[in-house]
Amino acid sequence: MRGKNIVATTVGISEIFDNTVRVIPLTGKYYPKINDLVIGKVTTNTSLSWELDISSSYVGVLPASDVFGRNFSAHADELFSKLRPGDLVATRVANFDRTRDPLLTVSDMDLGKIDSGDLVEISPSKVPRLIGKRGSMIQIIENATGTTITIGQNGRIVVAGEDPDGLLKAKKAIQMINEKAHVANLTEQVRKMLETKGD
Structure with missing residues (x-):
């Protein structure tokens, strides 16, 4: 806090929710936290x-x-x-x-x-964006693709499902979030991609 300004110590995306502000760093290795x-x-x-x-x-x-x-x-x-x-x-x-x-x-x-599922790796700093507020983003992906997604806070994601097309779309959505975490209307972009036919 600097006067009335909040200054981040790392470069990232700011998220304002209720009375809290947090910064999601854009890069970096996973730093362990208890219960993660x-x-x-x-x-x-x-x-x-x-x-x-x-x-x-x-x-x-x-x-x-x-x-x-x-x-x-x-x-x-x-x-x-x-x-x-x-x-x-x-x-x-x-x-x-x-x-x-x-x-x-x-x-x-x-x-x-873990005996089944496909592994996808993203930057650990993008995990909060993948989860979304109150789990909203991951719910959109799971519901649209019929998959079950296990998210490691260390950026390792396991996607499991019976439908090959659903698996492919879920993995594509995860990579999209990893690459575009800084984009403001990302949820809408992901939703549109999931609604398109084929790849």
């Missing part, structure tokens, strides 16, 4: 945990006990039986304090290994 849903890609493992690429400067750590349960044994349980390098996992940030890599969990509902 993130889609990680398994890179490697130790005897006690997996390491996940979460599109961040930090590496996500998923404890084996979180997947196997309380009776996990580093000697008896084979981590590769649950998750292998390259697997996508829907997780939540359980703990993070800058001094160590974020601790991830899959203990909530709808979390865990």
